[in-house]
Amino acid sequence: MEETRRLPVHVSIIMDGNGRWAKERGKERVYGHFEGVESVRACTEAAVETGVKYLSLFAFSEENWGRPDQEVNTLMELMFKSMQNELPTFLKNDIRFVVLGNRARLSDKLNAGIDDLMARTASCSRLTLIVFLSYSGKWDILQAARKMAEAGADDLEPFLVTAGFPDPDFIIRTSGEQRLSNFLLWQGAYSEFYFTDILWPDFRKDAFREALAEYARRDRRYGKVK
Numbered sequence: 459m460e461e462t463r464r465l466p467v468h469v470s471i472i473m474d475g476n477g478r479w480a481k482e483r484g485k486e487r488v489y490g491h492f493e494g495v496e497s498v499r500a501c502t503e504a505a506v507e508t509g510v511k512y513l514s515l516f517a518f519s520e521e522n523w524g525r526p527d528q529e530v531n532t533l534m535e536l537m538f539k540s541m542q543n544e545l546p547t548f549l550k551n552d553i554r555f556v557v558l559g560n561r562a563r564l565s566d567k568l569n570a571g572i573d574d575l576m577a578r579t580a581s582c583s584r585l586t587l588i589v590f591l592s593y594s595g596k597w598d599i600l601q602a603a604r605k606m607a608e609a610g611a612d613d614l615e616p617f618l619v620t621a622g623f624p625d626p627d628f629i630i631r632t633s634g635e636q637r638l639s640n641f642l643l644w645q646g647a648y649s650e651f652y653f654t655d656i657l658w659p660d661f662r663k664d665a666f667r668e669a670l671a672e673y674a675r676r677d678r679r680y681g682k683v684k
């Protein structure tokens with residue numbers, strides 16, 4: 459197979475291990491999140507460089523609301539600031555920015571910032587960067603099922619928040635944990651999984667490229683024989 463055909467169209471990452479990374483250094487957990495933003499930047503650049511069309515990141519789960527207020531607030535503030543800071547980079551590199559999740563739980567300020575960034579980058583097409591915020595797979599399926607019933611429809615997929623975006627070909631999880639943690643339950647039905655011990659703040663360009671190399675070696679059959 460040609461190399462280009464072995465490149466995943468959509469890479470999705472469960473960014474894990476920020477807290478442990480900080481703890482190893484005797485610092486507060488939030489310090490790991492700050493450093494994690496650098497990995498977001500590095501992987502976004504690597505996605506553009508390698509030709510991946512969709513990069514999605516599990517930044518905050520519905521379950522994460524249960525963390526201490528101080529950590530939740532810092533994370534939300536970090537999302538807001540990072541988004542504002544990255545606008546010039548997104549426009550320069552033709553990156554479309556999208557946030558998916560239960561946005562009703564986000565603050566008005568954050569939602570306004572998200573809407574603004576999504577509108578300003580709406581026509582960018584080199585890479586679509588999807589940030590999952592206040593997202594969980596079960597929540598997504600439930601809200602889609604409600605809408606499907608209301609519409610009297612018989613296909614769930616058009617009602618998932620990911621409608622219109624391709625399913626992830628490749629789901630990466632950092633920090634040694636080997637589970638899906640209520641992420642893309644429906645959309646990940648045929649995804650290839652990749653687990654690495656590297657903690658998210660250390661997952662930079664080389665690690666991203668190494669993961670893609672592993673993907674290229676996989677044989678995807680979608681339940682069929684080849």
Ligand code: FPP
Nearest residue numbers: 473474475476477478494495517537540589
């Ligand atoms: C998991 O590590 C990481 C998170 C819950 C937050 C990830 C968010 C960012 C890095 C900010 C992203 C910013 C943008 C703009 C997308 P953990 O805290 O669960 O670590 P632990 O398992 O070691 O405790």
